[in-house]
Amino acid sequence: MNNVNKLTLEQEFKLAIYIQKIHKLNNINVKKHLIATLKQMMIKDNIIKYFIKNSMP
Template sequence: MNFPNELTLEQQFRLQTLKDQVQTLSQQEAQEFLMEVLRQMMVKDNLVKQLFKQA
């Protein structure tokens, strides 16, 4: 499989918007945000793995 490693224009926009928002976070808020993002990435990984098993 060939997976593109570039972001779409919409994703680039969303990333810039998030970048602007996190600039104003305190260190504690940034750490909590990072932990939630990592948790969500792990959940996504689990879902992808499950989908591959079912395919």
């Protein structure tokens, strides 16, 4: 489960695209919050995939 909290290359790419879109916004706090939220959502997806993959016999 060491790699569960890491983003895949595809997720890193998606995050970079979102970061570019977010940086067009003005409020710095909004940008930081959106980036953190997106990363947490991607990590959540990885954890769910990990448990589904490892729960099957």
